[in-house]
Amino acid sequence: MKREITYKEAIAEGLAITMRTDENVVILGEDLVGGVGKGDDSLLDAWGGPFTVTKGFVKEFGLERIFDTPISENAFIGASIGASMIGLRPVVELMYGDFMGVCFDNFLNQAAKQRYMFGGAQKNPITVRTTYGCGWREGAHHSHVNYSLITHIPGWYVVAPSTPYDMKGCLISAIRNDNPVFVFEHRLLYDKKGVVPEGDYELEIGKGDIKKEGKDITVVAIGGTVNMAINVASKLENENISVEVIDPIWLAPLDEELILKSVEKTGNLLVVDEDNPRCSVATDIITLVAEKGLDYIVSKIKRLNCPNTPVPFSPVLEDEYMITEKKIEEAIKSVLK
Amino acid sequence: MKLSKEKLSDMLEKMLLARAFDTPLDDLVFESKIPATVHQCIGQEGNIGTIFPLNKDDYIFTGHRSHGLLLAKGLDPKKMMAEIFGKSTGYNKGKGGSMHITAPEYGAMGSNGILGYVTVLVNGPSFYSKLKKLNRVSVAYFGEGASNQGFVHEGMNLAAIWKLPTIFVLENNHYAEATAVEYACSTQDLALRGKAYGIPSYNVDGSDILEVYTKMQEVVENARNNKGPSLLVIDCYRYKGHQIGEPGGYRTEEEIQNYRNTKDPIMKFKKYLIGLGYLTEDKYIELEKKAKKIIDDAIKFADESPYPEPSETYTEVYV
Ligand SMILES: Cc1ncc(C[n+]2csc(CCOP(=O)(O)OP(=O)(O)O)c2C)c(N)n1
Numbered sequence: 001m002k003r004e005i006t007y008k009e010a011i012a013e014g015l016a017i018t019m020r021t022d023e024n025v026v027i028l029g030e031d032l033v034g035g036v037g038k039g040d041d042s043l044l045d046a047w048g049g050p051f052t053v054t055k056g057f058v059k060e061f062g063l064e065r066i067f068d069t070p071i072s073e074n075a076f077i078g079a080s081i082g083a084s085m086i087g088l089r090p091v092v093e094l095m096y097g098d099f100m101g102v103c104f105d106n107f108l109n110q111a112a113k114q115r116y117m118f119g120g121a122q123k124n125p126i127t128v129r130t131t132y133g134c135g136w137r138e139g140a141h142h143s144h145v146n147y148s149l150i151t152h153i154p155g156w157y158v159v160a161p162s163t164p165y166d167m168k169g170c171l172i173s174a175i176r177n178d179n180p181v182f183v184f185e186h187r188l189l190y191d192k193k194g195v196v197p198e199g200d201y202e203l204e205i206g207k208g209d210i211k212k213e214g215k216d217i218t219v220v221a222i223g224g225t226v227n228m229a230i231n232v233a234s235k236l237e238n239e240n241i242s243v244e245v246i247d248p249i250w251l252a253p254l255d256e257e258l259i260l261k262s263v264e265k266t267g268n269l270l271v272v273d274e275d276n277p278r279c280s281v282a283t284d285i286i287t288l289v290a291e292k293g294l295d296y297i298v299s300k301i302k303r304l305n306c307p308n309t310p311v312p313f314s315p316v317l318e319d320e321y322m323i324t325e326k327k328i329e330e331a332i333k334s335v336l337k
Numbered sequence: 338m339k340l341s342k343e344k345l346s347d348m349l350e351k352m353l354l355a356r357a358f359d360t361p362l363d364d365l366v367f368e369s370k371i372p373a374t375v376h377q378c379i380g381q382e383g384n385i386g387t388i389f390p391l392n393k394d395d396y397i398f399t400g401h402r403s404h405g406l407l408l409a410k411g412l413d414p415k416k417m418m419a420e421i422f423g424k425s426t427g428y429n430k431g432k433g434g435s436m437h438i439t440a441p442e443y444g445a446m447g448s449n450g451i452l453g454y455v456t457v458l459v460n461g462p463s464f465y466s467k468l469k470k471l472n473r474v475s476v477a478y479f480g481e482g483a484s485n486q487g488f489v490h491e492g493m494n495l496a497a498i499w500k501l502p503t504i505f506v507l508e509n510n511h512y513a514e515a516t517a518v519e520y521a522c523s524t525q526d527l528a529l530r531g532k533a534y535g536i537p538s539y540n541v542d543g544s545d546i547l548e549v550y551t552k553m554q555e556v557v558e559n560a561r562n563n564k565g566p567s568l569l570v571i572d573c574y575r576y577k578g579h580q581i582g583e584p585g586g587y588r589t590e591e592e593i594q595n596y597r598n599t600k601d602p603i604m605k606f607k608k609y610l611i612g613l614g615y616l617t618e619d620k621y622i623e624l625e626k627k628a629k630k631i632i633d634d635a636i637k638f639a640d641e642s643p644y645p646e647p648s649e650t651y652t653e654v655y656v
Contacts, residue, residue, distance in 0.1 A: 030514065035587035037520020046586030047515040070485035070521040071452050071513055102451060102486065137373035137423070139434040141450025309654045313434030314423030315372045320647040 003198060008190040010164035011053050011129070014171035015091065017200050019061055022089060025175055028067040028076050029093030029129075033058045036068045050095050051131065051190060073103035077128070081111045081180075084126040091175055097132040097184065098144045111180040112155030125178045127171075132160075133186040133224050133274065134311045134322055143311035143318075145274045147223070148281050150182045151251045157205060158251040160184040162226035164194035166249055169203030177205060186224035208255035210262070214244035217268040217332055220259055220285055221245060225272040225323050232328045243332060251281050259285060260293045267298035268335050274323055277305035304331045340547075342615050348389060348546055349610060350624055352382040352603050355405030357628035358414060359577075361636065362421075366581045370640060372423050375435040376402040380510075380576035383542075383602030385409040386549030387476065387506050387569065390557040391444070396462040396475040398455035399448045401436045402508075402575070406478060411443045414635040424642035431645045432653070453486025455479055456505060460492055463501040463560075474502040474560040482513020484530060485521055493534040493568070502560035504553075505531065505568040508543070510575045515587040531568030543573030544600035547609070574600065 005013070018025045032054045035043030044063075048055025057066045069076040073094060080090035094100060100107060111124045134143040151158045157179050161167040167185070174181035211226060212233045221229035226247045233243035246262050248255050263269050269289055273282035282303040289301060304327060312318055359377035366374060378384070381402070388409035391397070399406055408414060412428070420427025421435045428440050439447035446462065449455050459477035466473040479489065484507050496503040507527055511518050519525065531538030537559070541552045549571060556567035574596040578585055610616035 031516055034515030035517075037517045038588070040589075043587050043589075047584060050514065052584075068516055068520065070516070071482045072485045072487070074487050075485075099451065102453070102488070137434070139373075139436055139450065140432075141436065307651060309651060312432045312650055313373075313429075313437070314425075314431030314645055314649075316423070316644040316647055317432065317650045320650040 002195045004193045005164055005196050006190065007164045007167050007185075007192050007194070008051065008053055010168040010194075010196050011171060011185060013196070014168040014175070015054070016057070016060070018172055018175040019065060021200065022176070024087060025089045025091060026065050026067065027054065027057070027091045027093070028069055028080060030069055030071060030095055032066055032093060033063070033068045036063070049093065051187070073099055074106065077103050077106045078110070080126050081106055081124055084124045085114070085122055089125050089127070089175060091127045091129060094128055094130040096142050097130045097146050098141050100130070100146065100149070107150060107156070107182075108153060112153045115155060115179075123178050124180045127174045127181050127183060129183045129185060131187045132184050133188050134306070134318060135188050137313065137315055137318060139313040140310040145276075145306065147182070147184045147251055148275045148279060151281055151284070152279065155180065156252060157181040158184070159249060160186070160223035160251060161249055162186070162189065162223055162247050164192065164196045166203060166209070166247075168196055169201050170249060172200065173202040173205050176202065184223060188224055192227070206250045206253035206255060208246060208248040208250065208258040210244065210258070211247045212243065212245040214242040214266065216242045216266055217270060217335060218244050218246055218259070218262040218266045219270045219272060219328070219332065221247060221272040222251070222274065222281060224274055225328070228323065228325045228328055229272055232325050232332065236329065236332065241332065241336065254285070254288070256288055256292070259288065260296075263289055263293045264296045267296055269297065269301045270331050270335055271303040272323060272328055272331070273303065273305050275305060277303070277308050280305055300335045302331055302335050304328060344389070345610060345615060348386070348550070349606055349616070350628065351385055351409045352546065352606065353625055353628040354408050354414070354631060355382045355385060356603060357625075357632040358404050358408060358417070358635075361632065363581050365636070371421055371435075373434065374580040374582050375421060376580050377577045378402050378405040378575065380596065380601070381405065381508065381543065381573045383544050383546045383549055384506070384508055384571050384573055386546040387553040387571075389550050390554040391474065391476065394444055395473050396444045396446050396459070398446050398459045398475070398477045400452070400455060400479055400483065401448065401450060402480070403438070403448045403478065404435070407438055407440070407445055407448075410445050412438070412440050412445060414631055415638040416440075418632075418635040418639040419642050422639040422642070423644065424639055425645040425649075426638070426642040430649060432649070452483035453479060453488040456489045456492035457495075459503050459505075460496050460501055463496070463503040464499065466502055467499075472561050474504055474557055476504045476506055478506045478508060480513060481507060481509040481511070481518045481522055481527060482516065484527060489530070490534070493531060493536055493566070496566035497534045497536050500563065500565035503566040504556055504560060505536075505566065507568060507570045508573055509570055510573045512575070512579070512588065514579045514583075517587070527570045528568060536566050536568050538568035538570065540570045540572065543571040544602045544605055546602055546606050
């Protein structure tokens with residue numbers, strides 16, 4: 001029988017494997033251990049991370065490899081970028097993607113530009129893990145989906161896996177890669193199970209995946225919306241609509257060929273993206289097809305984003321805000337009609 | 338400083354109201370009446386002593402753990418509870434939630450989910466007040482965990498060089514989530530963080546609301562008299578988890594019990610008032626019941642209020 005683990009466990013396995021195989025991999029973040037600094041070892045590992053991803057890590061790796069940090073994102077991410085310049089491979093956890101605002105220069109001007117600006121003399125093999133996704137009823141400062149902001153910046157690799165298998169393999173590749181990589185982990189996927197091999201494996205950076213084959217329409221879905229798109233595709237089979245679901249997995253670099261080939265086959269395109277619409281990854285993919293694949297399109301190109309608003313708190317409003325299977329189904333039908 | 342019996346009584350009632358507000362939230366979260374987890378300030382009620390020297394039109398900027406402070410500033414528990422429920426009758430029409438309650442008509446300028454940011458925002462109203470000679474003060478509340486954000490240091494320096502009527506209130510409840518102050522802060526004398534910027538800075542005991550009140554009164558006065566900003570570091574303790582549902586484990590049960598038994602701000606104040614002859618056991622029980630009734634009514638109001646219309650999602654992005 002094939003082993004199934006959760007997305008969250010897949011993250012933990014990927015982290016642990018890279019830490020075991022390379023002593024230069026260290027992890028830093030807020031409350032990754034919990035209970036530190038009281039001089040009482042029985043309190044250690046109290047949390048194992050705000051979402052318990054690193055539970056038990058301190059036992060295996062000790063406080064020399066897993067660092068709880070003060071609430072100073074600028075300082076610990078900056079230090080990690082600095083350490084990466086001389087050989088460390090830090091993996092930092094930014095608790096919520098929303099918090100990138102307090103430490104944005106690390107991402108905008110530093111890790112992203114050093115390689116280029118110093119004429120190849122420096123590199124920053126840092127991995128930033130962050131959570132994203134609305135649906136937790138946590139309001140505007142804890143729900144924003146903003147991977148497009150990082151994707152916009154040359155110099156970053158960006159990955160937003162949708163399955164435990166992709167998560168583990170991409171995380172391992174990310175940590176071992178010499179470029180800065182931003183890993184977006186969807187919180188609503190944390191408990192989702194999938195088949196994952198036990199051992200060490202890497203997935204190719206920049207390679208997307210066809211999650212479901214079809215011939216009438218290409219649906220490019222990202223991160224948290226991939227499973228929804230697959231469910232809708234299965235449902236529409238009964239209505240004789242054949243949907244091909246493409247998961248780019250990596251937002252940078254983007255698997256352009258995979259998307260274009262699929263559009264060539266189906267002739268129709270819907271892009272589903274949980275980020276806000278303006279200057280989004282969806283916009284980018286639509287542009288790709290408009291520039292390089294317009295001849296393939298037989299009817300329409302459409303994108304489905306969350307609205308151009310912050311994330312509201314009230315469940316009624318957040319439900320309205322979020323991408324749903326129903327919205328995906330309607331969007332598919334509006335393209336094909 | 339001599340305080341009237343009425344004023345002292347009002348302080349006790351506000352402390353009881355704060356505790357009565359946060360106490361039923363566990364059940365309401367578990368019953369999903371409240372759609373998400375919230376942060377309670379049970380154990381930290383002494384900190385609301387900072388509110389009493391303020392006028393209604395003085396400004397406060399608060400964080401994720403702010404229900405008690407907001408109630409003391411005069412906000413309506415009904416509209417606060419409705420906001421936490423995500424109902425249209427809430428202060429922000431259900432768009433904000435527990436972490437983002439705002440009521441500018443009470444000088445409550447908005448609770449913030451981004452730690453430390455209030456310490457730069459706070460200088461805006463104090464800058465304006467100074468410019469227009471309004472004689473208002475502006476107060477930022479933040480935890481010891483948030484005090485490790487760069488914002489805090491920039492905010493203090495700016496307030497100091499421009500001599501702004503800003504008051505920084507650092508609520509040191511010893512833990513930022515699962516991380517202890519002993520680990521995260523380079524000094525345990527957090528008042529040094531203000532002194533480094535030339536700001537008069539004081540450590541006060543949050544289990545004694547009168548000590549908190551008295552020092553706040555003094556620094557508010559200084560701010561109004563153009564003497565610039567101050568920092569108040571309140572030593573306090575939260576009894577509950579960081580948020581409802583958190584796993585705990587980063588501190589001992591004895592430690593929590595010890596605080597509850599020896600440093601509870603409400604118990605200490607009650608004892609003090611009984612000693613003065615201003616309060617009896619019976620009167621205390623009556624006040625506790627009164628607070629509970631107000632909160633029961635607030636919960637009923639929130640529960641019976643309608644949710645916002647879905648179309649509200651798209652409004653108010655711009656003016
Ligand atoms: C910039 C930022 N980083 C991290 C968080 C997540 N977070 C929310 S509350 C909290 C602990 C805050 O501790 P403290 O400032 O001491 O306030 P307390 O919760 O103890 O009242 C953390 C880490 C956040 N909201 N914002």
